[in-house]
Amino acid sequence: MTIPVFELLRPKTLAEASELLLKHGDDARLIAGGTTLVILMKQRTVYYPYLIDLQGISGLDHITADGEGLRIGAMATQRAVETSLLVRRSFPALADAFGKIGNVRVRTTATVGGNLAHADYRLDPPPVLLILGADLVLSSPKQTRTVPIKDFYRGLYETALEPGEILAEVRVPPAPEGSRTLYLKYSSLSANDWPCLGVAALLKGNAKRCDELRLGVGGLAEKPLLIEGLELARNETITDSLLDEIARLVDEQISPISDLRGSEWYKREMARVFVKRAICALAEEDPHL
Numbered sequence: 380m381t382i383p384v385f386e387l388l389r390p391k392t393l394a395e396a397s398e399l400l401l402k403h404g405d406d407a408r409l410i411a412g413g414t415t416l417v418i419l420m421k422q423r424t425v426y427y428p429y430l431i432d433l434q435g436i437s438g439l440d441h442i443t444a445d446g447e448g449l450r451i452g453a454m455a456t457q458r459a460v461e462t463s464l465l466v467r468r469s470f471p472a473l474a475d476a477f478g479k480i481g482n483v484r485v486r487t488t489a490t491v492g493g494n495l496a497h498a499d500y501r502l503d504p505p506p507v508l509l510i511l512g513a514d515l516v517l518s519s520p521k522q523t524r525t526v527p528i529k530d531f532y533r534g535l536y537e538t539a540l541e542p543g544e545i546l547a548e549v550r551v552p553p554a555p556e557g558s559r560t561l562y563l564k565y566s567s568l569s570a571n572d573w574p575c576l577g578v579a580a581l582l583k584g585n586a587k588r589c590d591e592l593r594l595g596v597g598g599l600a601e602k603p604l605l606i607e608g609l610e611l612a613r614n615e616t617i618t619d620s621l622l623d624e625i626a627r628l629v630d631e632q633i634s635p636i637s638d639l640r641g642s643e644w645y646k647r648e649m650a651r652v653f654v655k656r657a658i659c660a661l662a663e664e665d666p667h668l
């Protein structure tokens with residue numbers, strides 16, 4: 380497979396990259412790690428005469444933390460997040476989700492921004508970023524705006540990015556004190572394949588009393604979802620009937636797409652299994668029990 384001829388533009392600043400995007404419109408696309416875009420161009424699924432390379436822009440690959448939480452630059456590689464001690468200590472489920480992407484060759488080249496902006500319905504990191512209440516910083520010559528990740532995904536491969544906007548940074552606020560998080564990826568084909576589905580859970584409390592529960596799911600609709608209505612679990616004991624009620628709530632909100640990793644029916648069944656499994660794992664892991 381050869382790649383069709385294109386011109387590689389190499390801006391030195393985010394503003395310059397945005398201007399190039401605006402100038403070339405639908406003829407141009409940003410390229411970060413290139414792991415998805417190059418495959419799609421080789422397959423002739425998409426074609427852009429201009430690729431705008433983000434690699435030459437400095438200051439976009441940071442991973443830092445302060446009192447307001449974690450900041451990850453869009454050009455940080457997925458492997459850098461997976462192996463970052465800062466991320467592993469404060470947000471272990473996030474490091475885990477990045478570490479479960481594809482294989483180490485992909486993760487070493489592919490970036491955080493490329494993953495999130497690609498907006499595939501099966502991505503691993505978004506469910507975790509949803510339960511952590513992450514914000515995405517979008518930059519353009521006109522303005523820099525912050526969009527909660529729950530509002531970033533609009534549909535299949537559709538995001539809130541406006542023409543000329545570039546995803547610059549991911550901000551993750553501190554998790555609620557005393558909460559624990561978990562990401563479960565279920566691959567129905569092979570261990571390092573795209574997920575059939577992914578479930579991220581945040582639990583504050585324990586099996587006897589749930590103070591707060593959040594659930595994020597991937598692969599179960601056209602976009603990653605933050606499950607709504609989980610206040611029903613607040614101050615409740617985690618019993619089989621509560622788990623059934625939560626699974627019903629999830630089932631009402633998902634709309635799985637049948638694909639080679641499973642039919643809609645199969646994904647609904649597996650969603651029930653993995654949602655319950657994630658909650659039980661966190662409830663039983665409580666260090667105070």
Ligand SMILES: Cc1cc2nc3c(=O)[nH]c(=O)nc-3n(C[C@H](O)[C@H](O)[C@H](O)COP(=O)(O)OP(=O)(O)OC[C@H]3O[C@@H](n4cnc5c(N)ncnc54)[C@H](O)[C@@H]3O)c2cc1C
Pocket residue numbers: 408409410411412413414415416417418433453479480481482485488489490491492493494495496497501502503504540544545546547571572573574
């Ligand atoms: C073999 C293989 C297996 C994979 N398995 C998984 C998996 O299991 N789970 C998973 O979650 N992902 C998986 N992926 C997807 C992988 O994470 C993507 O390749 C990655 O998401 C794309 O990152 P990239 O930096 O290479 O982006 P690119 O390929 O360079 O770009 C991807 C898209 O994002 C846009 N883009 C890039 N950066 C920005 C930015 N900063 N702002 C706005 N738009 C931007 C580009 O214009 C392009 O449309 C897999 C990929 C491969 C090739």
